[in-house]
Amino acid sequence: MEKVLRLASKEDVLIFGKSSCCMCYTVNLLFQGLGVIPTVHEIDKDPEGREMEKALINLGCKPPVPSVFIGGELVGSTNDVMTHHLTGYLNQLLKPYQTMMIS
Secondary structure (H helix, E strand, O other), X not given: OHHHHHHHHHOOEEEEEOOXXXXXXXXXXXXXXXXXXXXXXXXXHOOOHHHHHHXXXXXXXXXXXXXXXXXXXXXXXXXXXXXXXHHOHHHHHHHHHOOOOOO
């Protein structure tokens, strides 16, 4: 769990995903559409990926990918992200990290 939390604390917006995960790709595109380019850490390409996946599950992410951290804080998995997006809360969370112009 230490590695997950360390990586999350170093990045403004971090998505833990897997290279073959279509929902990870979708969440990444959503963030880009909201003016944020997140850091994506593909756990299937990390030698400690299995331990990281277990840590994400222990943190409450079910499924474990995509798992989103904003400002070092866990937002959750796809359902959490989409719920926050639909209520407008996601945009508030991302506002300090928006670097791209939104049309």
